[in-house]
Structure formats: structure tokens, C-alpha cells
Amino acid sequence: MTKNAKIVFILLASAVLIAAAPLFILRGAQFGGSDDAGSVMIEDIEGEYTPWFTPVLETALDGEVPGEVESLIFCIQTGIGAGVIAFFMGRFVERRKWQKATGMENADDRKGDK
Amino acid sequence: MTKRETILLKASIAFAILFAVAPTVNAMHIMEGYLPAGYCVAWGIICLPFLVAGFISLNKKINASRRNLTLIAMSGAFIFVISSLKIPSVTGSCSHMTGTGLGAILFGPAAVSVLGIIVLIFQALLLAHGGITTLGANTFSMAVMGPVMAFAVYKLCGKMNMNRKVSVFLAALSGDFFTYCVTSVQLALAYPSEVGGTAASAVKFLGVFAPTQIPLAVIEGILTVVIVIGLETYAVPELKNIGFLREKEVR
Numbered sequence: 010m011t012k013n014a015k016i017v018f019i020l021l022a023s024a025v026l027i028a029a030a031p032l033f034i035l036r037g038a039q040f041g042g043s044d045d046a047g048s049v050m051i052e053d054i055e056g057e058y059t060p061w062f063t064p065v066l067e068t069a070l071d072g073e074v075p076g077e078v079e080s081l082i083f084c085i086q087t088g089i090g091a092g093v094i095a096f097f098m099g100r101f102v103e104r105r106k107w108q109k110a111t112g113m114e115n116a117d118d119r120k121g122d123k
Numbered sequence: 124m125t126k127r128e129t130i131l132l133k134a135s136i137a138f139a140i141l142f143a144v145a146p147t148v149n150a151m152h153i154m155e156g157y158l159p160a161g162y163c164v165a166w167g168i169i170c171l172p173f174l175v176a177g178f179i180s181l182n183k184k185i186n187a188s189r190r191n192l193t194l195i196a197m198s199g200a201f202i203f204v205i206s207s208l209k210i211p212s213v214t215g216s217c218s219h220m221t222g223t224g225l226g227a228i229l230f231g232p233a234a235v236s237v238l239g240i241i242v243l244i245f246q247a248l249l250l251a252h253g254g255i256t257t258l259g260a261n262t263f264s265m266a267v268m269g270p271v272m273a274f275a276v277y278k279l280c281g282k283m284n285m286n287r288k289v290s291v292f293l294a295a296l297s298g299d300f301f302t303y304c305v306t307s308v309q310l311a312l313a314y315p316s317e318v319g320g321t322a323a324s325a326v327k328f329l330g331v332f333a334p335t336q337i338p339l340a341v342i343e344g345i346l347t348v349v350i351v352i353g354l355e356t357y358a359v360p361e362l363k364n365i366g367f368l369r370e371k372e373v374r
Binding site for chain 2: 013016017020021023024027028029030031032034035038039040041048050051053054058060061062063064065066083086087089090091092093094097098100101102104105
């Protein structure tokens with residue numbers, strides 16, 4: 010492994026650890042959203058609070074987006090974002106391989122940009 | 124329309140479609156209808172110059188070279204992925220990251236404000252997340268102040284000759300965390316505490332957001348470093364193009 014590969018490996022492992030640790034440490038916690046905590050806090054300060062505007066989509070659907078549908082859209086979001094990054098990274102990686110193979114590494118960069 | 128403008132338009136439409144499906148249930152965003160109208164308008168107006176500057180800056184970058192589009196797209200996609208990851212935190216609640224650090228480091232804070240507001244608009248419209256009325260305030264915290272902080276920290280670290288990976292880590296971390304600080308202050312301004320006023324209220328809101336967000340800010344820092352390592356390895360010409368890498372630093 011190169012030095013960078015090692016660093017990336019360690020970084021990703023620690024990111025996973027930080028994300029996963031609370032799940033195991035705080036067993037049985039709700040893990041709700043922190044913005045709910047925010048609105049609770051507003052009611053704490055203001056007393057009863059009624060939002061003066063309802064989200065457009067909730068008005069259109071006459072209710073909240075169903076949880077399963079939400080997770081579907083949620084996965085699509087992650088997938089598309091990851092796809093865009095992976096697509097360009099893949100191109101970059103191949104380009105470098107090709108440049109190395111043809112000894113064009115230090116040639117005009119533009120030639121690698123098709 | 125020139126060819127480049129067409130490309131720009133296509134890219135923006137593509138982005139719009141991308142961001143149209145951005146559901147983030149738990150967030151730092153101030154919820155729809157939770158901010159008094161006067162504040163909504165005021166924050167919106169404050170954001171305007173940043174957005175205009177951002178639009179001009181993006182336009183200039185794309186006009187300078189079309190290949191800059193790839194990194195802009197990747198920065199946008201990075202916000203897209205990162206802000207979709209809801210992560211459990213030590214407080215027993217979930218939150219998500221912002222992902223704006225990468226774009227701020229690569230393109231400057233102004234450019235990111237445009238990428239950020241697109242995410243926010245569509246989340247507000249289609250996912251009942253954040254809100255149209257609170258758009259200005261949310262844009263100011265996530266798409267303006269967060270990136271400004273990330274950019275400032277990155278520049279400062281550069282001045283201090285810090286290792287680039289460390290600089291990127293610190294920049295992304297502080298950008299993410301600062302977003303929440305700004306949100307807390309925004310909420311506090313609108314909802315000052317009866318005892319102690321705005322300051323006491325800000326501490327209260329920060330008390331809710333900060334402990335949840337700190338581990339997430341660390342993760343955002345880590346992920347941003349990982350993608351920057353990837354780009355530094357494989358996208359040297361692009362990074363040189365936008366001035367992120369100087370000639371002498373290459374290989």
C-alpha cells in the first residue's frame with residue numbers, strides 16, 4: 010500500500026468508528042433529528058408555538074411524505090451523488106494510467122482531457 | 124446563447140434535477156414557518172450579494188475553462204452525498220453534515236453559496252425539509268457562513284504552512300460546525316430568552332446542536348480529506364487549472 014492509501018484507509022476506518030460508536034454505546038436511544046430538538050427548544054422559550062407556514066409538499070400531499078418513500082428518495086440522492094463522483098474519479102484514474110503508459114505524463118495536460 | 128452558456132444551463136438543470144431529490148429529514152435547517160417573517164426577508168436580503176458574487180464567480184470559472192465543470196460538478200455531488208448521510212451522534216439523536224467545505228476550499232465561498240442554495244430550495248419545496256420561508260436564513264448559515272469559515276480556516280492554515288491534509292481537515296470541520304453556530308444565533312435572535320435575552324437563548328440552542336454536531340464535523344473533515352487526497356492523486360491538471368495546486372507543487 011502506498012502512503013496515501015494507508016492514510017485513506019485509516020481515515021475511512023475512523024469515520025466509520027465515529028459514526029457507529031454512538032449506536033453501540035447509547036443502546037435504545039431514539040436517534041431522532043436534532044431539528045426536532047430545535048423546535049422543542051423554541052416552544053420552551055416561546056410557550057406554545059404554531060409554525061405559520063406549512064411546507065409546500067405537505068400541503069400538496071395533505072400530510073407528510075411517507076417514511077418508506079422518503080428513504081427511497083434519500084437513497085437516490087446518495088446514489089446519484091456517489092455516481093457523479095465515481096464517474097469523474099474513474100475518468101481521472103484511467104487518464105493517469107493512460108498517460109503513464111504512453112509516457113505523456115508531463116505532456117500538455119489538455120491532451121488528456123477528451 | 125453561446126455554447127458555453129448552453130453548457131452552463133444544462134449543467135444547472137442537471138444539478139437542479141439532482142438536488143430535486145434531496146431528502147434530509149434531520150437537519151440543521153430552520154424548519155418551515157419557524158422564523159418570523161421579518162427575519163425571513165432580512166436573511167434573504169443579506170444572502171443576495173453572496174449569491175450574485177457566487178454566480179459571477181462560477182460563470183467566470185466555467186468561461187475560463189470548460190474542464191472546471193468537472194470539479195464544480197464533483198463539489199456539488201459531494202454536498203449532495205454528504206448532506207444525505209444522517210449519522211447517529213453521541214447525544215442519541217441524528218444529524219447530517221453539510222459537505223460545503225470541499226467546494227469552499229476549491230472554488231471559494233461565493234461559488235458554494237450557489238451550489239448550496241440549489242440544495243436548500245429543492246429540499247424546502249419537495250421534501251418539506253428546511254423551508255421556503257426560512258430559505259434566506261438557512262442559505263446564510265449553510266451556504267454562506269459555513270463555506271466562508273471553511274475558506275478562512277483553509278487560508279489561515281496555508282499561511283501557517285500547515286500540512287495540506289491537516290488544513291483541509293480543519294477547514295471542513297470548522298465550516299460544518301460554524302454552520303450550526305450561525306443557526307443557533309439566528310434562532311436566538313428571533314427567540315430571545317425571557318431571562319438573559321439573545322445571548323442566553325443562543326447558548327441554549329447551541330447546547331442542543333453543538334454536542335450532536337461535533338462528531339459529525341469530525342467525520343466531515345475526514346471525508347473531505349479523503350476526497351482531496353483522491354483529487355490530488357488523479358486530478359492534478361484540474362486542480363492546477365483552478366489554482367488549487369501550483370506548478371511547483373505538482374509531482
